[in-house]
Amino acid sequence: MSHQAHGDARFGLGEPRGPDFLPAPPAPAWPQGGDPFRVPAPPAPWTRQDDPGGPGGSGPNRRGPGRAVVVAVVAGLLAGGAAGAAAGRLTGDRAAAAPIARSTAGPVNGGAGDLSDVAARVQPSVVSVEIRSARSRGTGSGFVIDRGGHVLTNAHVVEGAGEVTVVLADRRRLGARVVGADPANDLAVLAIPAGDSPPPLTFGRSADVRVGDPVLALGSPLGLQGTVTSGIVSALSREVSLGDSGRRSALQTDASINPGNSGGPLVNARGEVVGVNTAIARGQVGGIGFAIPADRAVDGAQRLIR
Template identity: 45%
Template structure:
């Protein structure tokens, strides 16, 4: 991104010790209803590896335990990370890495022995319009079950994060912070339209939300995820 802003991935090196749910107020009860349906498919992901510990979010995309997240959530912990998934009801399960796509910053992990999990419904991200209402779900700063609401600020954004070039990104003003990586961006009808991935900051040293966040479109995420899961 050009200008004064700096783009950062949304991982949190020091997750909060107490998982406290938080939501933003909404002017309509329908948003709460949408969140209630979508939230069981959003999980917290903690990874520990040779480079330390990190935390992010993920989205259940197959009822047998397949979970989509950002590659950088896993990569930050180094080689062969131990992955722990915490579901919305507080259940914790270990997971293994199914596949990674660093160029797309996407990855799939799998919780073994799972069945009949609530899955996210993919929406058509190509149908999004600037100004559409969206809701972000994830675990910013380790606060699992956090919900923030905003709009699609722009479409088809291009940006570079740590030398990786991204195109066709969704820009949103739904507040995102470290730990939202891999979480869900959902539409007003509860469909998954993006995977939250990065934020822009003012460049003054702060890494908090300034209302400029970016998500990988769901059409891209679905295609990459299907390729990673092929044969599993």
């Protein structure tokens, strides 16, 4: 992947600073004719010590102390490949525009409770995104955002893609095209036939999200479609480096996020999307994931669709 950064985990005690992060490893490329839902053993060690930009190296990507907080993208799906689509670049004709639903219900009140009903409602609208190019194959996640057949995912998921397939929760496979990609915000919109599209998810509002809110992360980590993990919102407006944009604010969560979760939704206890899962912290830390806030995701998706 082109979005790589390296460094040991450090925690400042004076001026507030986050840890430096190491990249998540690439998701394994499935063998020709293999089962994309079979989980191969992860490479060992998980973070290569012989990487010239890694903890023991001295390569050009080596990050020293005092640098800005750096986050590596979750999926690392495409090993190599051409550069990602330019911001807002279109591929083919657009699907018909349709409104993206926004919640007006306000903050979520009360504890986590039983989230099984929430997961059951949301899962049909979450998809697996399979990418094939001349050089690699990979899997990410996405979700339906309107009734026009638009699917939101991360720009790094479709970077360099030659062929994109969306796999629905019922295992139907649909050809998809990239409507547009915005690497600066790490967002991309895909289009599938509206008649075959599951119902869209509703977005929450960033102003209604609070630290401690229960959340679910849904997607296809390591190709395991339909995976749901739970946690809470750990921090709001965490300043990290995402995509090609430099420093951006993100939601922090302790819901388990792994390679392949990229582009999947982070939803609250009402099933509203509060973030788009996009990155994880690596190194001497765990249980730290990051999501693009709902308001920025909606604005970015609408720009790409228009």
